[in-house]
Amino acid sequence: MARALRGKVAVVGTGTAGMGEAPGRSAIELLAEAALAALDDAGLTLAEVDGLFTATSVHAFPTLSVGEYLGIRPRFFDGTNVGGSSFEAHLLHAAIALEAGFCDVALIAYGSNQRTAGGKFVSFSEPYPWEAPYKPRVPLTAYALAASRHMHVYGTTREMLAEVAVAARAWANLNPQAFAKGPLRVEDVLASRMVSDPLTVLDCCLVTDGAAACVLTRADRAKDLRKPPIYYLGAAGAQWHRAISSMPDLTITAAAESGPRALAHAGVSISEVNLAMLYDAFTINTILFLEDLGFCPKGEGGRFVQGGAIAPGGRLAVNTNGGGLSCVHPGMYGMFLIVEAVTQLRGEAGERQIRPCDVALVHGNGGTLSSQVTAVLGSARTL
Amino acid sequence: MTTEPSPGPEAQFRAFLAEGRLMVQRSRTTGRYVFFPRIAVPGSGECDLEWVEASGLGTVYATTVTRQRPNPDGSSADYNIALIDLDEGVRMMSRVEGLPPAEVRIGMRVKARIATIDGAAQVVFDPA
Numbered sequence: 281m282a283r284a285l286r287g288k289v290a291v292v293g294t295g296t297a298g299m300g301e302a303p304g305r306s307a308i309e310l311l312a313e314a315a316l317a318a319l320d321d322a323g324l325t326l327a328e329v330d331g332l333f334t335a336t337s338v339h340a341f342p343t344l345s346v347g348e349y350l351g352i353r354p355r356f357f358d359g360t361n362v363g364g365s366s367f368e369a370h371l372l373h374a375a376i377a378l379e380a381g382f383c384d385v386a387l388i389a390y391g392s393n394q395r396t397a398g399g400k401f402v403s404f405s406e407p408y409p410w411e412a413p414y415k416p417r418v419p420l421t422a423y424a425l426a427a428s429r430h431m432h433v434y435g436t437t438r439e440m441l442a443e444v445a446v447a448a449r450a451w452a453n454l455n456p457q458a459f460a461k462g463p464l465r466v467e468d469v470l471a472s473r474m475v476s477d478p479l480t481v482l483d484c485c486l487v488t489d490g491a492a493a494c495v496l497t498r499a500d501r502a503k504d505l506r507k508p509p510i511y512y513l514g515a516a517g518a519q520w521h522r523a524i525s526s527m528p529d530l531t532i533t534a535a536a537e538s539g540p541r542a543l544a545h546a547g548v549s550i551s552e553v554n555l556a557m558l559y560d561a562f563t564i565n566t567i568l569f570l571e572d573l574g575f576c577p578k579g580e581g582g583r584f585v586q587g588g589a590i591a592p593g594g595r596l597a598v599n600t601n602g603g604g605l606s607c608v609h610p611g612m613y614g615m616f617l618i619v620e621a622v623t624q625l626r627g628e629a630g631e632r633q634i635r636p637c638d639v640a641l642v643h644g645n646g647g648t649l650s651s652q653v654t655a656v657l658g659s660a661r662t663l
Numbered sequence: 664m665t666t667e668p669s670p671g672p673e674a675q676f677r678a679f680l681a682e683g684r685l686m687v688q689r690s691r692t693t694g695r696y697v698f699f700p701r702i703a704v705p706g707s708g709e710c711d712l713e714w715v716e717a718s719g720l721g722t723v724y725a726t727t728v729t730r731q732r733p734n735p736d737g738s739s740a741d742y743n744i745a746l747i748d749l750d751e752g753v754r755m756m757s758r759v760e761g762l763p764p765a766e767v768r769i770g771m772r773v774k775a776r777i778a779t780i781d782g783a784a785q786v787v788f789d790p791a
Contacts, residue, residue, distance in 0.1 A: 410756060411756045414757060414780075414785075416744055421729065425725040425745075429725040523756075525755060525756040
C-alpha cells in the first residue's frame, strides 16, 4: 500500500528566506516569507493552501501559530515534531493526506531566527532526568559520544570526520546562498577548537537564521503548474530511542530501518541515487548515514569519505548545498534538505548542479540520532 | 476511587540513591534488567519488576570531554561524560572521576560511587 503513493504527489514549489543572518526578523516572519516564496515558485496562491504541516523550535502549537499568521484555515494539519527530521515526516504525511483527499494543496514550512536572536542553539526540549545531572550539552554531547564509539569500534579517525566538513565547505563555496565560505582543509578542522572530544567546532553545524518551505499537490495538478514537478517516490520513518543513553548501539541509527523501507516504497535501489542529502548536524552524522542507508558497509563510512569522495567531483554527491555544516543550520535543518534536492532535480543548482540528477535521497535526523526519516524524490524521468 | 499515594519507580530509585544504594530493576520472570526505572519492561510489558542491588561494576561504552573555559584560577574546567554499561547489562549516562577527563577510555572497567551533584544523590564512577 505504501508503494501505491509512488509518483502520486509532487513538490511543485520551494522557497527560502533569511538564509544565514536576518537581523530584526522573527522566526514566524521568516517562515511566512519562505512559504509565500514557495507558493509563488509554484504559481499557487495562499488562499489555495488547505493542508498545513509545520514545526519550529519556538512554537508549542506550530500549526495554530502559522495558520493564524498566514490566515490559513487548513482542512488537514500536522505539527509532528521529531526535531530536524520533522519535515521529512511532514512530506510523508502530506503525501498520504493529499492522496487520500484530505487536502489539495499542502504547505510544509519552517523558520528560525536563532542566530540573531541569541546566537545559540534554540530548543524547548525538556530536561532529561537520567542525563541532566551530568550536564551534557544537548545535542553536542550525544554526537561526540557516538563519534567516540565509532572511532573505537571501526578505527574511524578525526581526519575522516574532518573530510566531511571539508567536502561540505567545497560544496558551499559553489552555493551563493551558503553562509560559511572560504577554503577549508582537513588540518584546519583538526586545529580548530575542541568542543566535545573528538568533535571540534568545525565538526559541528552552523548556528544560523533561516526559513524554508515547499508546496505539494497531487501529480495531476502538478503537471499544469509553473515548474517541473518533482515527484514523491517514497518515504519512511523509524525511531528507536529518545536520549543517547537509551540508544541501543551508538554506531547504528534507525536510518538502517527507515532507509531500506523508503527505498522499497520508492522502487529505487541505492545505486540509482544521484544525490544524497544527509542531515549533517555533526560530521559523524554523514558517516553514520552513509553506512546505515547502504551507500557503504557498516564501519566503512570514514574510509568512504576519504580523498574528496563526497566533495564536488567525487564518487557520490552528498549535501550539495554545503549542508548544515557550511550552508545553513537554524536549529531544525530538515526542510533545507528537501529544498536542495528539488533544486538539483529541477536542474536549477547553477555552478553546483550535478548531472545526471533524477533520484535524490533526503535523510532527516532528529533529536540525538533519535528520529530518522528518509524520503526519495525523483524527476519525471523516474516515473 | 483514587489511587493510593505511593512513590513510582523514579522516586523509589532516587530514595535508594539517597540511602547510598544503587538499585536497578529486574523482571522476576525473564530476569531482564531495566534502566532507567520504569513501571514495566520496555517492549514486552512485564509488570513484575523487582529492585535488586547493582554490583556497581561496569565498563565505559562511550566517552567525551566537555571543553570549557578555564576556571578563574586557571585550572581546567573540562569534565567527562560517559556512557557506562553496568555488568547487569543496562546502560547509563554518568561521568568517570579520579583521572583527567581525556584519559577515560572506552573499555575501561569502572566502579560506581554515589556522589552529591547540585544537592542530589547521583551515580558517578571511578576506575575499578
